[in-house]
Amino acid sequence: MPQLPSLSSLYELSTPTLGISVFVCTVIIAYTIAKMFGFGRKNEFPVEGRVVVITGGSDGMGRAVATNLAGRGAHVVVVARTVSKLQSTVEDMRRAAMNSLKQRFFYISADLTDPAECDRVIAEVTGWNYGAGPDIVWCCAGFCHPGFFTEVPISVQRQQMDTVYWTAANTAHSTLRNWLAPVPPSAQMQNPRRHLIFTCSTLAFTPIAGYGPYSPAKAAIRSLSDTLSQEIEMYNGAFTQRHRNSAPAADVKIHTIFPMGILSGGFDNEQKLKPELTKMLEEADKPQTPEEVAQISLAALERGEYLITTMFVGNVMKGTALGPSPRNAPIGDTILSWLSNLVFLQVIPDLRNKAFNWGKTNGLPNAGGFEDETPEATTPPS
Structure with missing residues (x-):
């Protein structure tokens, strides 16, 4: 996953804008505290005894999510390509398990850019789960190949769309076809709802120079998520009414x-390819550990949130781009959106000016011309 976009300009604002920024911070912190310490809140994401599938589960954030869920009592299936990494992750989950005698863990090696492989994964999990589909599917697969749009071959940009967007879309398609098939009333579940979780990036909110091959794929995931959040309500309505032979087994x-x-091996590889301008725009940013991201994400899921960020600045970035997306809290997110857009009146021109001045000082990024292919980009990380 890429590092947080620069936004170092948030620390260099004029006095009036800085005042607005302080006000933004105060409002969001108060809102966050109110959300965190609400009393009597129901856990919207129970996982103990439930079956969870995590794609990209052998490394980085996916692996951290897997071990955290094992520690909360879930049965976990991790999916990736490299068997040795998958086996190592299963051992980590067994060590972290809440109850190693009751919990079950499994791995599947698959290339999720192939939709038939995604169908196979869901079918294997269903068989492993005694004929029932998984309860939770979390899409973490993908990697980032940074670079300027004209500098990166189209073949690599297609690969980015395949490994970022299509792994998620293929997995979602196979999962939802399993979950939403009509079943008779006797087969409808009484358990808590099922959850489909995408892993995106704050670059879907605020694109940054140097992520041209990667940001569009993440923006596509965000758009797919918003679309599905509407479509799924048709199936949820049918489930609620228990229409005879036309309702899914559970709501979603x-x-x-x-x-x-x-911070992960993928991040280290990304840094080797990242343009110097992009590094400069990100110089004030502080990457998180996979464990931090997993824990923050799980806490937000337990609160029932839809669009989930893992840092304060990411929340401000989300505020500028909410558009028609469902809100976690209508009033709080609307206020966040207003104030964030005031802050970004300065941030966006600042990012553009830094790119312009970089060009004035350093000239073309590739004065020797364009290459047809870059060896580093031909093979995605396993």
């Missing part, structure tokens, strides 16, 4: 996580 809720920089 969609969520999307928007991390920033995550």
Whole structure:
């Protein structure tokens, strides 16, 4: 996952804008505290005894999510390509398990850019789960190949769309076809609802120079999530009314996580390819550990949130781009949106000016011309 976009300009604002920023901070912190310490809140994301599938579960954030869920009593299936990493993750989950005698763990090696492989994964999980589909599916697969749009071959940009967007879309399609098939009333579940979770990036809210191959794929995930959040209500309505032979087995809720920089092997590889301008725009940013991102995300899911950020600045970035997306809290998110857009009146021109001045000082990023292919980009990380 990429590092948090620069936004260092938040620390260099004029006095009036700084005052607005302080006010934004105060409002959001108060809102966050109110959300965190509400009394009598129901856990909207119970996982003990439930079956969870995590794609991209052998490394980074996916692996951290898997071990955290094991510690909360879930049965977990991790999916990735490299068997040795998957086996290591299963051992980590067994060590972290709440009850190692009752909990079950499983891994599946698959290439999720192939929709047939996603169908196979869901079918294997259903068989492993005694004929029932999984309760929760969390899409974490993907990697980032940074670079300027004209500098990165189209073949690599297609690969980014495949490994970022299509792994998530293929998994969601296979999952929802399993979950939403009509069943007779006797087969409808009494358990808590099912959850489909996408992993996106704050770059879907605020694109940054140097992420041209990657940001569009993340923006596509955010758009898919918003679309599904509407479509799913048709099926949820049918489930609520228990229409004879035309209702799914359970209702479903969609969520999307928007991390920033995550410290991992993938992040290290990304840094080797990242343009110097992009590094400069990100110099004030502080990447999080996979464990931090997993814990913050799980806490937000337990609160029932839809669009989930993992840092304060990410929340401000979300506020500028809420548009028609469902709100976690209508009043709080609306206020956040107003104030965030005031802050970004300065941030966006600042980012553009820094890119302009970089060009004035350093010239073209590739004065020798364009290359047809870059060896580093031909093979995604396992």
